[in-house]
Amino acid sequence: MIWLGIESSCDETACAVLKDGPVVEVLSNPLYSQIKEHSVFGGVVPEVAAREHLKKISSIASEAIKLSGISFSDIGAIAYTAGPGLMGPLLVGASFARGLSQDLRIPAYGINHLEGHLAAAWLSAQDLKPPFLTLTVSGGHTELILEEENFKYTAIGRTRDDAAGEAFDKCGKLLGLGYPAGAVIGKLAVGHNRKFHHFPRALKGKENAEFSFSGLKTSVLRYVETHSPEYIQENLGDICASLEEAIVDILVSKTVWALKKTGMKTLVVGGGVSANQHLREQLQRYCVGRGIRLCFPDRSLSTDNGAMIAAAAIRREKEHALLNIEEVKPWMPLAP
Numbered sequence: 181m182i183w184l185g186i187e188s189s190c191d192e193t194a195c196a197v198l199k200d201g202p203v204v205e206v207l208s209n210p211l212y213s214q215i216k217e218h219s220v221f222g223g224v225v226p227e228v229a230a231r232e233h234l235k236k237i238s239s240i241a242s243e244a245i246k247l248s249g250i251s252f253s254d255i256g257a258i259a260y261t262a263g264p265g266l267m268g269p270l271l272v273g274a275s276f277a278r279g280l281s282q283d284l285r286i287p288a289y290g291i292n293h294l295e296g297h298l299a300a301a302w303l304s305a306q307d308l309k310p311p312f313l314t315l316t317v318s319g320g321h322t323e324l325i326l327e328e329e330n331f332k333y334t335a336i337g338r339t340r341d342d343a344a345g346e347a348f349d350k351c352g353k354l355l356g357l358g359y360p361a362g363a364v365i366g367k368l369a370v371g372h373n374r375k376f377h378h379f380p381r382a383l384k385g386k387e388n389a390e391f392s393f394s395g396l397k398t399s400v401l402r403y404v405e406t407h408s409p410e411y412i413q414e415n416l417g418d419i420c421a422s423l424e425e426a427i428v429d430i431l432v433s434k435t436v437w438a439l440k441k442t443g444m445k446t447l448v449v450g451g452g453v454s455a456n457q458h459l460r461e462q463l464q465r466y467c468v469g470r471g472i473r474l475c476f477p478d479r480s481l482s483t484d485n486g487a488m489i490a491a492a493a494i495r496r497e498k499e500h501a502l503l504n505i506e507e508v509k510p511w512m513p514l515a516p
């Protein structure tokens with residue numbers, strides 16, 4: 181069957197066409213990123229995001245169809261992001277999906293955005309079977325969750341305040357790196373001194389999987405206030421490397437704690453921050469030699485996209501666990 185995936189939970193209007201079969205194929209996966217619209221404000225403005233989704237969604241859906249070489253009448257089902265996310269943007273995606281489903285007389289299924297991020301990793305490892313530990317690291321979430329059969333989720337730990345991606349973005353903003361800053365910090369850090377400055381690692385060493393990144397933000401603020409702009413510019417690579425080290429260090433140490441606690445031999449990582457090369461390398465370093473299987477999404481599928489939403493629906497369909505629209509809302513234990 182052919183699936184249309186729709187993602188509109190934040191600032192990317194994304195649609196994708198996937199072909200279900202023994203091996204699931206992504207036929208197209210275009211998106212419109214609203215970075216330009218939000219960067220002037222230094223972060224996502226929900227109202228602006230909703231309006232942009234409304235402007236772009238139908239042309240991105242048409243583009244996904246065109247790029248995949250199929251026509252709208254070939255689509256057998258639609259998967260759209262039901263939450264968590266920004267209310268207005270979610271409403272645009274859900275309305276478009278439900279309207280199209282009425283028009284084409286095909287079903288539309290609401291999908292949890294975080295489950296979508298993890299399904300992006302599944303696309304590269306389709307033999308993956310639960311139980312496994314999952315780490316979701318995005319702009320809105322930092323969660324360690326145990327996934328067992330039949331999509332049973334147990335929260336092991338999560339952030340008490342900011343998410344890891346949010347920490348990258350807010351610290352980057354303080355350093356004058358624009359929005360979003362995660363990928364920029366990752367690039368600037370390459371080849372630089374990770375020990376240049378020791379930024380704090382909150383809750384490290386505590387016997388739990390709780391994260392906290394708000395203190396890191398304050399510490400970067402103090403650093404910027406107590407050093408000249410020239411000094412920051414001259415040492416930007418080393419500062420970014422030290423900052424990235426602090427975030428990755430805490431993500432890895434809490435994940436290691438959760439792996440030990442749960443005894444899991446597979447770790448699945450998803451979300452925008454899973455594109456981070458240093459995080460990939462550090463987790464790989466821990467898992468290799470300990471017999472732990474590590475699954476990451478293809479880097480192009482780490483950040484928000486439509487393919488991950490269709491993939492999550494296909495994963496559920498294969499396990500006969502697709503949810504009706506009415507079922508989606510109560511099933512959101514992952515939302516903060």
Ligand code: KG4
Nearest residue numbers: 318319320345360362363452453456483484
């Ligand atoms: O999953 P995502 O696209 O959106 C949410 O669901 O939030 O994640 C976006 C986040 C942003 O905070 C962005 O700065 C971060 O992912 N990000 C990265 C990298 N690429 C994106 N953070 C660190 N390193 C990267 N290479």
Ligand code: ZN
Nearest residue numbers: 318451452484
């Ligand atoms: Zn996301």
